[in-house]
Amino acid sequence: MNESFEDPRAAQSTVRRYERMVAHDEAAFFDLEEFEIIIDYYVTSAAFDKAQQACEVALSQYPFSTELLIDRAQISAMRGDYTEAERQISSVASLDPDNADVAVTRGIIATQRGDFEEAVRFFQAALAQNPDREDIHFNLGLAYQSWQKYKSAARHYKHSLRLHPDNETTVQELLNCLEASNRLPEHEDFFQRFTDDDPYSAIAWYNLGQYYYRLEKYEQAIAAFDYAIVIDADFYDAHHWLADTYVCQQQYQRAIAEFELSYPPNEPTDEALCNIGECYEKLREWELARQYYRKALDINPDMDEAWFGQGVLLQEQERPFEAIHFFRKAVELYGESGEYWSALGAAENQVGNVVSALEAYEKATEVAPDDATGWVSWSAILYEQGHYDEAIDLLSHAVELHPHEAHFHYMFCAYLLASGRLREAYQELETALSLNYEQHTLLFDYFPELEQQPALRRLIDQFRK
Template identity: 25%
Template sequence: MEEEYEEFSQEQINELVERFEASIKETNSAYFDVEEFEEIIDYYDVTHDTKRLNIALKTASSIHPNHSFFKLKEAQRQMSSKRYSIAISILNDILEIEPENYMALQTLAFTYSNMGNHQRSLEIHLRTLALTSDLKDVYMNVAYEYESLHDYDKAVVYLKKILENDHEDEGALYEILFCYEVSKNMDESVKFFSNFVDDHPYSQTAWFNLGITYSNLELYEKAIDAYDYTLAIDEGFSSAYFNKANALININKYKEAIDNFNDTFIYEEPDSTTHMYIGQCYENLDNRDAAIKHYYKAIEINDKLPEAYVNIALLYFNIENYSKALPMIKLALEISPDNVDFKYILGDIIAEMEDYETAAGVYIDIAEADPDNKEVYFDLAGIYWNMGNKEDAFAILEKGIEVSKINYRNYVRLAEFYYELGDKNMSLNYISVACNSNMEGCLELISGITHLMEDEAVRELIDLKK
């Protein structure tokens, strides 16, 4: 009769490790049996003591040269170090003697997967199905390899096999949602999770995934219902409050969204992202002070969040409080110095402060960093014009038109300049070109240029173009 293996206690493991390390120092050949070496090697593996792990593996292999466990551990170590060819060679040696060694085959599959050879990894994982009664891990590994091969339908087949044996397996449920999302098969996702909650109505994970699916389909009311079912099952499911709040934002229910965002703080630590969303909700409710308060709360939690500084800067910019907007956008740029959008906001703020030379420098930097930017030429031309540099203003607009011949904004700016120079015919010509390019945008832009809109000829041309 085979002797039953007893697990070592932590105290016994510590004594083994001490005895092994003493034998290394004294360079004596203390004997440890296979089970003892397994515990020693696992200890060094878990504690990431690579040096002693190597010594233990070499010593164990020399004392017990025919035991595959030590070879397997060495192969796993080589795989972790990305020495894949060595790992494969060791594993093949094991499999030559023990062709049905489950752990060796699994490690070989992982090695090929790490090398990017997912087809070979898949084939090996499928071989292991006949070698174990614990099929869950194999099914999951097979699903992962099918995902890596972009065969999401087959991945779902194996994930469903996991759920046949354990319908509460959250990992399989989330992975199925992932497959449907990546393959953009949301209709099938609705069908699957709807059927699943019919069969298992207390699965909060399935209800949650159904909510995500409905949100992806922009069916926000149905998504909210699904999240409510999730929370009825588990009131502490903070992600459900968060997702429900986002769905409420999409149907303009900002007050309810704020309530749900705040509910997340009951069950988990407040985070900067949630405060950002709350701030945006208050912006939509025209509550500027509350919005700024939550953006500052986001900064208190994460002072490296540039979007929070930007949002505060824009709120001040919109009420023409440029002296408060300027330092905030500068702080954002300290965090993300290459962000073109942030630089653009900086240029706009400085331009409104009538520091035209500095604003021009900012816009020039943007044009040099992003020459295909269609908007910067319009603004830079306006700065040059305000500085009295009319020649450069026309030149930069010509460059802008080279970048985009259909950008109506540059043509409207040319019309504005020619009108101010007294050349009404050229002005009307460019208004005509702008209207042909984008009638709606042209009307919106010209409506803000008072001296153009007050001109009867301009109004008649626009009426004709409508």
């Protein structure tokens, strides 16, 4: 499937016209190029079921289109139906054996299957026929990236961008590879070269802004996004990222103003409305935040972020009973978020639903085992109930994840003391004190009764000296 580099606003207009046709079961004519735009839009958004549906509608109008048959095979691969994808592309190959897209599609199937070496061979064969096709370089980048060969992936992403610099997906994947290989700072010249070559290119400034954003150089990112917007005032994605940059600087009013410009007039997106709601939440303007979260849900009732946001609002207002409903809805819609499960656990525990809280924290550690929050909170409940050994086992995971976080070691010390494991407790305390002596008061904030232990006081005093 060739990457589409059409004007994104024109593409969205075409997609909206197609979606109206489907929603109202109307007859509408789209030429082959428009169907390609629609299919590419859904594929780029990872909406593979919609992409397949659009492909079938297109094939009903253009049943002999090789491009559409190839699209269908590639979408089957992306949906994980490799056998069907192989069957479909073999059928195309029998009709047009010299078509480079046959090799590209087989490369995509191999990438999806995890056979990256074979994928690279197919893409390189296709590239030998068409050395200046940006989509082949892009797919080679994806194969190498999935293979964790980040330098090779970055080389092909950069080649793809030189051919067509206006593919945001390529920019994001290149930045991911440069971050993964710790080579991001040394690529400033690469991104600046596009603005030097064409100072009036909005997309060049936008890409430079993305680069600075990743480096957390927010002032430079703001300047770059501003340039993009000066050149193209309706560059909605630039407004969005400028807003995100302001959020990172905790400039929430400025962020709100930019989020309100990140969509066409009178056509707000659920994402923009949810982001505005979150900004108002940070400003502690609860009613405005609630209104925007609800507006987001009016557009998309299945937007888990908006359900979660409303739960956070209620929790911040000390209304945990009401918050539980919204947190449960969030995890129902997206159960792979450790943050959602931990928030649900906190609310359940706050209202005394200890069993439900423990279940939520256990789920949080299942879906996000590298996030210490679930382990710490789960262990705290068990500690409060007197299950010290179980609490110790759980908190040990948090300590392993963040060995330099002193407050975890202070908690660990308290659990060990409660369990009677004094030697280990004092070892943990020494570690905590050496990491951050000033935080030793946390030990008594968490567990006031420990302040009465003379041996503990003596050890702390020794470290003060």
